[in-house]
Amino acid sequence: MGRPIYRIETPAGDPAWRVCGHSEVKALLGDQRLGKAHPDPPSAGWYSRDDLAGRPIGGSETEYAEHTAWRKAMNRVFSPQDLERCAPDVTRIAAETAGALAACATPVDLSDAFSTPFASRVICHLIGVPDEDIPLLREWTEEGGRLADMNRSLSGITRMMGYVNRMVRDRRGKPGSDTVSLLLATAAPDDRMHQGRVVKLVAGMLAFGRETPASSLNWAVMLLLANPEQLRLVRADPRLLRGAVEESLRLFKPPAATDEGLLRYAHTDIEIAGVTIEVGDMVLLDLVAANHDSAVFPDPERFDVRREPNQHVAFGHGFYMCNFTRLARVELTIALRELLDRFPGLRLAVAPEQLEFKHHLRTGGLAGLPVAW
Numbered sequence: 001m002g003r004p005i006y007r008i009e010t011p012a013g014d015p016a017w018r019v020c021g022h023s024e025v026k027a028l029l030g031d032q033r034l035g036k037a038h039p040d041p042p043s044a045g046w047y048s049r050d051d052l053a054g055r056p057i058g059g060s061e062t063e064y065a066e067h068t069a070w071r072k073a074m075n076r077v078f079s080p081q082d083l084e085r086c087a088p089d090v091t092r093i094a095a096e097t098a099g100a101l102a103a104c105a106t107p108v109d110l111s112d113a114f115s116t117p118f119a120s121r122v123i124c125h126l127i128g129v130p131d132e133d134i135p136l137l138r139e140w141t142e143e144g145g146r147l148a149d150m151n152r153s154l155s156g157i158t159r160m161m162g163y164v165n166r167m168v169r170d171r172r173g174k175p176g177s178d179t180v181s182l183l184l185a186t187a188a189p190d191d192r193m194h195q196g197r198v199v200k201l202v203a204g205m206l207a208f209g210r211e212t213p214a215s216s217l218n219w220a221v222m223l224l225l226a227n228p229e230q231l232r233l234v235r236a237d238p239r240l241l242r243g244a245v246e247e248s249l250r251l252f253k254p255p256a257a258t259d260e261g262l263l264r265y266a267h268t269d270i271e272i273a274g275v276t277i278e279v280g281d282m283v284l285l286d287l288v289a290a291n292h293d294s295a296v297f298p299d300p301e302r303f304d305v306r307r308e309p310n311q312h313v314a315f316g317h318g319f320y321m322c323n324f325t326r327l328a329r330v331e332l333t334i335a336l337r338e339l340l341d342r343f344p345g346l347r348l349a350v351a352p353e354q355l356e357f358k359h360h361l362r363t364g365g366l367a368g369l370p371v372a373w
């Protein structure tokens with residue numbers, strides 16, 4: 001492991017601190033002296049000029065107060081127990097999607113034929129969106145997540161927001177027991193700011209809540225199939241499935257605003273690991289580097305389903321940590337179990353070195369996963 005924190009220049013030509021050490025990343029993610037907002041937005045450095053995500057969001061004084069109220073509302077609708085209760089539906093959707101996969105001729109792209117439809121149906125079921133709209137959601141998410149094409153990115157985001165706006169308007173007029181109605185009911189009916197937040201969250205869930213679990217599932221299957229000795233261990237002892245899920249999350253590249261990690265700005269001077277991050281400085285918290293820190297993860301490149309402890313930060317940490325870790329873990333565990341049980345001969349149809357990545361999308365991940373059985 002090199003230096004835990006050092007200066008870099010961003011693609012926009014602005015200076016930033018890149019933080020790579022596991023303990024420094026974790027400490028800063030838990031530190032409210034930095035946030036997504038900048039104390040003086042006009043003077044903020046940017047990560048990228050042609051990517052909407054590479055700049056500050058909101059005003060720093062109200063950032064944490066506003067987000068605390070919002071997270072409380074989110075947790076009332078998506079408590080870990082609520083998300084755990086989705087397990088029977090997730091199991092049914094995994095079995096149905098695997099049934100359709102079994103009818104495919106091989107080799108087949110597991111991403112298109114299983115991971116993406118599975119993750120899409122789960123999130124649509126959770127939010128109450130019809131399965132027929134999945135192709136549209138996929139098109140808008142891919143447009144919205146495009147790197148280096150701001151117009152297409154804006155068009156995807158606008159179309160997704162328009163769709164969710166209409167859904168929120170409908171549910172406001174005719175509330176039911178669905179997720180959007182429950183989210184709306186956590187504030188007064190005339191609270192416009194709250195409605196805006198619901199739209200943003202639901203759009204985020206429809207985009208990242210499909211793409212990220214699908215990508216991480218592809219990643220987990222690839223790691224297991226490319227490491228037959230680890231696959232054998234999991235097949236011999238299904239309790240190791242939990243370890244396989246955590247280890248593939250550790251080695252996964254989670255979604256982030258920038259290629260070099262989560263984007264934050266210092267709201268005050270911060271001393272850490274022998275350096276002073278000054279107020280207003282841009283800070284990039286590199287989750288991938290932190291998850292490969294050899295001081296915490298011995299032999300970090302190795303995929304080891306028995307790694308214990310495995311304190312990865314794939315979901316982030318602290319205030320902004322992913323609110324859906326329980327759902328993501330339920331999805332990964334159930335889908336992997338279904339695939340391993342139903343396809344005892346599952347194997348990669350190409351050499352691991354031939355697999356390609358989605359370089360043009362912020363969500364990244366494998367461009368496809370050809371398999372046979």
Ligand code: HEM
Nearest residue numbers: 204205209212213216254262314315316320322323324328
């Ligand atoms: C393997 C799956 C997943 C991974 C690795 C992952 C990773 C992350 C990470 C790293 C963050 C923190 C971003 C930050 O600190 O700036 C985050 C936030 C978030 N994730 Fe996930 N996520 C996953 C699954 C999901 C799912 C299934 C959903 C929706 C159902 C979801 C929705 C969100 C939302 C809405 C946020 C923003 C939370 C906030 O700002 O308070 N994620 N996720």
